[in-house]
Amino acid sequence: MLAVLLGLALLTPPAAAAPRFRALVFTKTAGFRHTGIDDGVAALQALASEHRFDVVHTEDAATLTEDGLKPFDVVVFLLTTGDVLTAEQEAAFQGFVGDGGGFVGVHSAADTEHGWAWYGDLVGGFFVFHPPTQPGAVRVTDRRHPSTRFLPRTWRRTDEWYEFDRNPRRQTHVLATVDERSYDGGSMGSDHPIAWCHPFQGGRSWYTAQGHPDESYAEPLFRRHLLKGLEWAAGVAGGSCDPDTDGDVVSIRHDPAAGRFEGGVFAARLRCETGRRVEVLKVREGPDRVVGRRRTDAAGAWSLGGFESPSGRFRAVASRDGACGVLRSTPIRPD
Numbered sequence: 001m002l003a004v005l006l007g008l009a010l011l012t013p014p015a016a017a018a019p020r021f022r023a024l025v026f027t028k029t030a031g032f033r034h035t036g037i038d039d040g041v042a043a044l045q046a047l048a049s050e051h052r053f054d055v056v057h058t059e060d061a062a063t064l065t066e067d068g069l070k071p072f073d074v075v076v077f078l079l080t081t082g083d084v085l086t087a088e089q090e091a092a093f094q095g096f097v098g099d100g101g102g103f104v105g106v107h108s109a110a111d112t113e114h115g116w117a118w119y120g121d122l123v124g125g126f127f128v129f130h131p132p133t134q135p136g137a138v139r140v141t142d143r144r145h146p147s148t149r150f151l152p153r154t155w156r157r158t159d160e161w162y163e164f165d166r167n168p169r170r171q172t173h174v175l176a177t178v179d180e181r182s183y184d185g186g187s188m189g190s191d192h193p194i195a196w197c198h199p200f201q202g203g204r205s206w207y208t209a210q211g212h213p214d215e216s217y218a219e220p221l222f223r224r225h226l227l228k229g230l231e232w233a234a235g236v237a238g239g240s241c242d243p244d245t246d247g248d249v250v251s252i253r254h255d256p257a258a259g260r261f262e263g264g265v266f267a268a269r270l271r272c273e274t275g276r277r278v279e280v281l282k283v284r285e286g287p288d289r290v291v292g293r294r295r296t297d298a299a300g301a302w303s304l305g306g307f308e309s310p311s312g313r314f315r316a317v318a319s320r321d322g323a324c325g326v327l328r329s330t331p332i333r334p335d
Contacts, residue, residue, distance in 0.1 A: 102233030
């Protein structure tokens with residue numbers, strides 16, 4: 001009898017290891033529908049099988065209730081578009097993040113819920129424009145985060161290069177930018193974030209603007225980028241995503257519609273949106289040449305004037321350990 005029992009024990013397969021985390025992949029669209037949704041879902045399901053986590057896919061926003069979200073550690077908005085949630089579903093999702101849940105946004109997740117300011121802050125910004133899909137050069141700026149440390153410093157690939165309603169730097173930790181010199185039609189300037197992450201109101205948010213072409217989800221590097229971002233947002237991978245603190249960056253563009261600027265000389269008045277004090281502003285033409293330096297007043301406002309710029313573009317860096325949020329510029333006619 002003992003021998004029989006031992007034989008049965010040997011034939012019994014070991015219990016399957018518990019999944020490391022559970023992810024809800026949400027793909028509802030109320031606007032443009034990307035043909036890559038099926039490829040993206042299939043890629044995440046394959047990654048789940050390979051890396052021991054669970055994926056549940058839905059297009060039913062009714063899943064996003066307090067009870068419906070409880071089984072999950074992270075929610076992925078994969079190629080969502082438009083106004084896809086009711087007010088009650090928004091409140092449930094906000095509560096999920098506030099309770100420590102993770103969020104991953106892929107590409108047009110930034111083209112979702114434009115009327116919901118909280119969601120825009122969670123993502124890091126809203127999509128406003130893109131030129132045609134074309135090759136470009138991604139500059140990987142964080143070489144330590146698990147979602148980017150394996151990527152080449154210059155990651156050349158084809159995608160639809162999104163522009164946003166704000167520069168997410170300062171509110172988020174930028175992982176990679178896209179070099180606008182590498183493609184046609186960019187207008188955000190020399191600092192154009194394309195992937196970022198940040199802790200957010202008790203939860204974690206990771207976003208990549210890439211992922212428009214269907215073929216993205218078969219690319220080994222992009223799949224790993226997505227996997228490691230998902231693991232970070234789910235809380236099973238380390239990596240710092242504290243907001244950047246090395247100075248506000250803004251591109252000030254020469255705007256002919258705002259006035260005629262002779263010889264590339266112009267003046268601009270800029271204000272720190274948060275109204276907090278910034279000690280020093282440096283204005284650069286190109287990567288090395290400092291063309292102006294100003295101190296601010298107590299309200300955080302400062303003015304520039306008379307700087308010559310053949311390109312009509314400056315890079316302004318305000319120092320002092322994170323004193324400012326987004327900077328806005330209004331070109332004015334020089335005296």
